[in-house]
Amino acid sequence: MRSKDKDVTLDSQRLRELDNQLVWHPFTPMSAYREEAAPIIVDAQGFHLIDAEGCQYLDGHSSLWCNIHGHRVPAIDAAIRGQLDRVAHSTLLGLSNAPSIELAAELVEKTPEGLNKVFYSDCGAAGVEVALKIAYQYYQQRSGSQRAGSSGSPVRDKFLHFDGAYHGDTIGTMSIGSIGRFKNLYSPLLFPVVWTSVPCAVPDQPERESEQLEHWTGELERLFELHHETLAGVVIEPLVQAAAGIKVQADQFLRRVWGLCRRFDVLLIADEIAVGFGRTGTLFACEQEGVAPDLLILSKGLTGGYLPLAATLVTDEIYDAFLGAPAAGRTFFHGHTYTGNPLACAAALASLRLIEADHVLRNASRLAVTLAEELAPLKRHPQVREIRQKGTMVGIEISRAGEAYPPEMRIGHQVTLACRRRGVILRNIADVIVLMPAPAMPESLVTELCQVVCESVAEVAV
Ligand SMILES: Cc1ncc(COP(=O)(O)O)c(C=O)c1O
Missing domain, CATH: 3.40.640.10 (Type I PLP-dependent aspartate aminotransferase-like (Major domain))
Known part of the structure; x- marks a missing residue:
């Protein structure tokens, strides 16, 4: 989703040039990364991250499994x-x-x-x-x-x-x-x-x-x-x-x-x-x-x-x-x-x-139920080998007729790119798509997250 009144395209271009020239990203194949125009995060609001082009993304993996209450939380700030x-x-x-x-x-x-x-x-x-x-x-x-x-x-x-x-x-x-x-x-x-x-x-x-x-x-x-x-x-x-x-x-x-x-x-x-x-x-x-x-x-x-x-x-x-x-x-x-x-x-x-104070554990147990319900249709998808879940931690393993996809296809990564096109940030581990919403995330956003994942798997894993 792009916000209307921000004209930061030039800034974002310059940031991208410098990123590609200067920054070595962890656990990231850099040749592929430089082709992908990954979001450059400049801002955040609640459970969303906003990039230098003004696009807004739901943070579906708690910024690498660490975010608990969302971003810019008044009490923590x-x-x-x-x-x-x-x-x-x-x-x-x-x-x-x-x-x-x-x-x-x-x-x-x-x-x-x-x-x-x-x-x-x-x-x-x-x-x-x-x-x-x-x-x-x-x-x-x-x-x-x-x-x-x-x-x-x-x-x-x-x-x-x-x-x-x-x-x-x-x-x-x-x-x-x-x-x-x-x-x-x-x-x-x-x-x-x-x-x-x-x-x-x-x-x-x-x-x-x-x-x-x-x-x-x-x-x-x-x-x-x-x-x-x-x-x-x-x-x-x-x-x-x-x-x-x-x-x-x-x-x-x-x-x-x-x-x-x-x-x-x-x-x-x-x-x-x-x-x-x-x-x-x-x-x-x-x-x-x-x-x-x-x-x-x-x-x-x-x-x-x-x-x-x-x-x-x-x-x-x-x-x-x-x-x-x-x-x-x-x-x-x-x-x-x-x-x-x-x-x-x-x-x-x-x-x-x-x-x-916010009863986050109670919220997290509701989210666990929502995740299981919303992802249930994926269990019938022929390319979904297994969905593993404990609480708000979910791994969706993709395979083709029970066999791993060829590694060069980077199928898990392709699914996360499809999610990104739909406004959700996730990260895969090889052919496993990991969902890890913040334990304090509202249920409606978790529903949205699951819908995007279902659509992205259907688009990519054929
Ligand atoms: C179980 C576990 N232990 C240790 C680490 C390493 O933590 P860090 O990346 O902060 O060094 C991780 C990171 O993902 C982890 O999942």
């Missing part, structure tokens, strides 16, 4: 402006700032039992790296343990992760990720890991789902028996592997993983970067199976989708292993310049308050 009038940034290295303390109190109260300490960083991958380093160091420093390299019990230097996992794009997080096209090239740089598969949810076939659950829990148990003495942690995306293409796990798998972690004395590291803040129906996904992980990582929706911030929460037991005289060398030597940035923490506090 005011919180950031209020903080700007005090101080924009000051370090957390040996100092503190008020918003990071207040936010820590809120997070400790709202997250599962036992997570009482908050370590800040500034993106999801960094938050996961923090968790990996803490887990590794913890096992060396907890009472009765041996330092790496000294004799005694084996060093805990391995992590277990799951097939399909995505935890970020840094060297450490690629090591525990398993999406081949993101990591294979870098294999020589990555550390060795132990991995297995997750049992998938099989809607309407509880027997098949529980068979899968038993099978993969058994496999996991076998790996624990083999490796538990050298495992520093099991890293999981609770309930849904998002970047795998919205792969929903079998009910109770997370709880089984937690049970095995406790039995074998291995830390459970829950990456709720994508699933946190209401996307699966509860504030945190772990709540649904009554699981209290040893480490929990939050980012993306933490600030309502406004500013970069991540938090790695840990138990007292883990934190205590890092205490002692400075000369004892137990300090966690990690932290980035903008760790615990006051503006980002102020935005996060405002967002958390809005989630309650």
Whole structure:
């Protein structure tokens, strides 16, 4: 949709020239990108993004899975402006700032039992790296343990992760990720890991789902028996592997993983970067199976989708292993310049308050029903292999007669371009179209989003 009274065509042309000349976009094949004239966003209103040509787009993927309340939300804008009038940034290295303390109190109260300490960083991958380093160091420093390299019990230097996992794009997080096209090239740089598969949810076939659950829990148990003495942690995306293409796990798998972690004395590291803040129906996904992980990582929706911030929460037991005289060398030597940035923490506090005040979780459960109903007709489309959904997270997998489309067709991407022509921004993961409306989005906009997706799939996937 184009707004009438804006004549910004020249500006937009110049922006496009400079974009093509100067900016290298992440996870983006640049040759194709430069041909596509992607929207250059200059403005936003509510749940819409507006580009330099004045075209308005419904933000159907929460600006890469982070937006919670829409854009230009008065309460969050005011919180950031209020903080700007005090101080924009000051370090957390040996100092503190008020918003990071207040936010820590809120997070400790709202997250599962036992997570009482908050370590800040500034993106999801960094938050996961923090968790990996803490887990590794913890096992060396907890009472009765041996330092790496000294004799005694084996060093805990391995992590277990799951097939399909995505935890970020840094060297450490690629090591525990398993999406081949993101990591294979870098294999020589990555550390060795132990991995297995997750049992998938099989809607309407509880027997098949529980068979899968038993099978993969058994496999996991076998790996624990083999490796538990050298495992520093099991890293999981609770309930849904998002970047795998919205792969929903079998009910109770997370709880089984937690049970095995406790039995074998291995830390459970829950990456709720994508699933946190209401996307699966509860504030945190772990709540649904009554699981209290040893480490929990939050980012993306933490600030309502406004500013970069991540938090790695840990138990007292883990934190205590890092205490002692400075000369004892137990300090966690990690932290980035903008760790615990006051503006980002102020935005996060405002967002958390809005989630309650606006009953966002209640809205999100209504949206989950709307998404399922509105997308139901697509299940009959011959080129739709599967629709996977948990809460407001949806993946629509496209294939032709059960076979993947040739990769050069970029069929998933073509569907998102068709959506864009209809005024909706979405992003695909290979041949999976991911819908992730903001949990606070009004129902009518979700209906519109689904209609556009249905029409775009029908146009492209023939
Ligand atoms: C589950 C999960 N973990 C980690 C990350 C990495 O977060 P970031 O892109 O902020 O580094 C992502 C990003 O999509 C994610 O989905």
